[in-house]
Amino acid sequence: MTRKLVENLGPGRHGDGNGLYLVVDPSGARRWIVRVVVKGQRNRKGGPLRTDFGLGGADIVTLHQARDRALEYRRMAKQGLNPRFNVKSEIPTFEEIAQQVHIDRLPTWKNAKHGQQWINTLRDYAFPKIGRMPVDSIGQPEVMMCLSPIWTEKHETARRLMQRMKTVLDVAKSKGFRSGENPVTGIKDAGVLPKVKVKPKHHNSMRWQDVPAFYADLNDRNAMAAKALMFTCLTGSRTGEVLGMRWEEIDLEARLWSCPAERMKAGDVHRVPLTDEMLAIIEPLKAMQSDYVFEGQKRHKPLSNMSMLMLLRRMKVEGVTVHGFRSSFRDWATEATNTPREVAEVSLAHTIGSNVERAYARSDLLEKRRLLMEKWSCFVTRADATVVHLPTNSGLPGK
Incomplete structure (x- = not known):
């Protein structure tokens, strides 16, 4: 063999x-x-x-x-x-099992970055303390030794560490290297770690009323990062979705961009209706004959993930993130229009409703979203003096 x-x-x-x-x-x-x-x-x-x-x-x-x-x-x-x-059986160490679990699960992560983050958490906080220990000798005291120092100071990291340690120990048991209850489960059930109230952290966003002036400043710039940020503002898409956009995903005739499932947070294809302003940004870029719509410094490679954020810093726009423009769009849709909640949420590729509701409501409300995006484009480009005629049954108000 x-x-x-x-x-x-x-x-x-x-x-x-x-x-x-x-x-x-x-x-x-x-x-x-x-x-x-x-x-x-x-x-x-x-x-x-x-x-x-x-x-x-x-x-x-x-x-x-x-x-x-x-x-x-x-x-x-x-x-x-x-x-x-x-016979005295050889029991693998915690680190050996963890590394193998990481390798086995690599194909299941959306990208290499997520997979690396998974093992990095264990590398930084678990391996130095229990990495060389035989996996069958790890109990609650050893788990606590890893979690306690960071439980309150870095609670989100500690919570992820706990989940990943539990996975490693569960796999070890399934392979016959451990027996009995998972010590992580015992710690959670006993409630021995203090309760930590964590305030949700939101991406800093720009007031929707200030977006048109900011967009006009962007429009005076020729850098590729500026074009990408303009497109991001108009579509309300995430950074990775925009920077990874390929020409093959765009149907110019149908005025539609279909972002594939592997690049979407929810794991489903997301269709984005393209307005005149969006098309005016990307159509001239086709002459570059690149694989990516927003090509970076290297041929047939996309812009860096940091490119748009660095542009904001060069423009001295403080307290605003690229992701925050999604919030600007959402606030505008709520405060300046009578847009139904589900239309605005689907425009941001958010999952709405229960599993049962989604099983029956399969429409992505494309045409209603197209009207909403047209109206947003008009507002952002200061073209909203023009009347946008909306059908009476669209659920969206006209000017």
């Missing part, structure tokens, strides 16, 4: 020789077992005592390690010692 075979063999029991087998479950889970005959010992029928012993999962135990352990078991059996009662 080779390492590649270990990774790619299909369901079944595959022999390596000398009683060592790789067992692949239909689910794809892989584990090692060794079959030995204990010298001088008999089974219930009087025959030689032949027994299978688990050596651990193939994602933790390498082929070389499995062969070494299998050899140890055979030597014991040859001496008449039952490995079940004489």
